[in-house]
Amino acid sequence: MEDEVVLLDSWASMYGTRVRIALAEKGVKYERKEENLRNKSPLLLQMNPIHKKIPVLIHNGNPICESAIIVQYIDEVWNQDPPLMPSDPYERAQARFWVDYIDQKVYDTSRKMWLSTSEEHETWKKELISIFKQLEETLGDKPFYGDDTFGFVDVGLISFYSWFYSFEKYGNFKMEVECPKLVAWVKRCMQRETVSKTLPDEKELYDRTLTRKKALESK
Amino acid sequence: MEDEVVLLDSWASMYGTRVRIALAEKGVKYERKEENLRNKSPLLLQMNPIHKKIPVLIHNGNPICESAIIVQYIDEVWNQDPPLMPSDPYERAQARFWVDYIDQKVYDTSRKMWLSTSEEHETWKKELISIFKQLEETLGDKPFYGDDTFGFVDVGLISFYSWFYSFEKYGNFKMEVECPKLVAWVKRCMQRETVSKTLPDEKELYDRTLTRKKALESK
Numbered sequence: 001m002e003d004e005v006v007l008l009d010s011w012a013s014m015y016g017t018r019v020r021i022a023l024a025e026k027g028v029k030y031e032r033k034e035e036n037l038r039n040k041s042p043l044l045l046q047m048n049p050i051h052k053k054i055p056v057l058i059h060n061g062n063p064i065c066e067s068a069i070i071v072q073y074i075d076e077v078w079n080q081d082p083p084l085m086p087s088d089p090y091e092r093a094q095a096r097f098w099v100d101y102i103d104q105k106v107y108d109t110s111r112k113m114w115l116s117t118s119e120e121h122e123t124w125k126k127e128l129i130s131i132f133k134q135l136e137e138t139l140g141d142k143p144f145y146g147d148d149t150f151g152f153v154d155v156g157l158i159s160f161y162s163w164f165y166s167f168e169k170y171g172n173f174k175m176e177v178e179c180p181k182l183v184a185w186v187k188r189c190m191q192r193e194t195v196s197k198t199l200p201d202e203k204e205l206y207d208r209t210l211t212r213k214k215a216l217e218s219k
Numbered sequence: 220m221e222d223e224v225v226l227l228d229s230w231a232s233m234y235g236t237r238v239r240i241a242l243a244e245k246g247v248k249y250e251r252k253e254e255n256l257r258n259k260s261p262l263l264l265q266m267n268p269i270h271k272k273i274p275v276l277i278h279n280g281n282p283i284c285e286s287a288i289i290v291q292y293i294d295e296v297w298n299q300d301p302p303l304m305p306s307d308p309y310e311r312a313q314a315r316f317w318v319d320y321i322d323q324k325v326y327d328t329s330r331k332m333w334l335s336t337s338e339e340h341e342t343w344k345k346e347l348i349s350i351f352k353q354l355e356e357t358l359g360d361k362p363f364y365g366d367d368t369f370g371f372v373d374v375g376l377i378s379f380y381s382w383f384y385s386f387e388k389y390g391n392f393k394m395e396v397e398c399p400k401l402v403a404w405v406k407r408c409m410q411r412e413t414v415s416k417t418l419p420d421e422k423e424l425y426d427r428t429l430t431r432k433k434a435l436e437s438k
Contacts, residue, residue: 050320050353059309062309064309064312064316065316066315066316066319069312069315069316069319070312072311072312072315073308073309073311073312076308076311077308089292089295089296090278090281090283090292092291092292092295093283093288093289093291093292096285096288096291097283097284097285097288100285100288101269134269
């Protein structure tokens with residue numbers, strides 16, 4: 001029996017993007033269902049009753065939620081090359097640590113910068129840049145976070161790349177200036193079709209944030 | 220060469236408790252170093268420069284941070300029986316999901332209840348009880364979250380048990396009444412010496428919260 005794989009997704013989501021990249025890396029065929037997050041489908045509410053969030057991967061009818069957990073699941077189930085998790089337990093713990101760091105920090109801080117008043121804006125902008133500088137330091141001189149191979153942390157972070165344009169616009173800074181090595185890493189990742197063909201368009205995302213910001217401000 | 224295992228810990232921490240239970244389950248010998256969290260040791264700051272938090276497991280000089288990541292690491296490195304993670308990838312994803320749920324919900328909500336003013340108090344109390352009811356529903360009629368065996372989710376949740384007494388005191392409710400099946404599960408867990416000999420004393424914890432609350436209120 002062929003695997004039935006369905007992804008409940010939203011095109012703009014960095015977390016959905018992660019799962020799309022992981023599935024592309026493994027060459028898994030799947031059906032993608034775009035969710036309207038303001039009017040969630042009965043299927044999404046049924047498959048993720050706890051958080052009611054995308055992405056949800058439905059594998060032969062069984063739902064898996066939370067992007068970092070889904071990527072690990074994909075790596076464990078479709079365990080052919082390329083592996084996404086390191087084989088060494090210590091390296092694996094480090095990879096989990098950095099994806100957790102990204103999950104704790106990047107989205108929340110960028111949102112605070114994006115929505116903050118002018119006094120707080122500088123604080124959140126500095127905080128966001130310091131997070132990227134930390135991630136750049138962690139990468140060091142390695143080509144990828146998974147050393148020579150594109151892996152779990154690379155998937156976890158590159159999914160935010162389409163948002164860099166919005167971060168730069170709202171923060172009035174340049175990633176190229178602040179984190180040149182991280183931008184060089186982005187370019188290496190973008191040489192992979194699994195990444196370049198999956199990431200959403202940065203300008204469309206920026207337009208979307210403008211619309212969202214306006215809607216929030218008029219409330 | 221024998222493994223050198225050091226745990227940077229704080230007796231009251233549910234996250235430190237998790238790691239202690241996992242090490243006890245695996246029969247790993249280690250040196251425990253109690254941290255003064257108001258005056259953190261140079262070793263803690265060196266080993267966890269990112270979050271500066273306990274617990275940190277230092278294995279042959281290499282630090283591992285974040286309790287859920289540490290427990291997975293322990294299970295992968297000391298991979299003799301009993302296994303803590305399920306062997307099936309789907310079950311493993313579910314176990315990760317529930318530990319993540321506990322990490323997202325329990326501590327934050329209990330703290331909000333504990334520190335809130337009277338109007339908000341009922342809201343957070345209800346929220347906390349609903350989280351435990353959800354966890355009880357997830358357990359269902361199984362003896363442990365890992366089915367017949369005590370595993371990753373059991374370790375992740377039982378570490379909060381010593382705090383139930385404080386939750387009940389601050390919330391004016393009884394876990395036995397609200398979640399009788401969860402309390403029966405606690406009793407099953409407590410039959411394991413790895414748990415009963417590891418958990419901190421509930422009354423000492425409560426006294427500590429009273430002192431903390433007073434200090435915060437007088438600020």
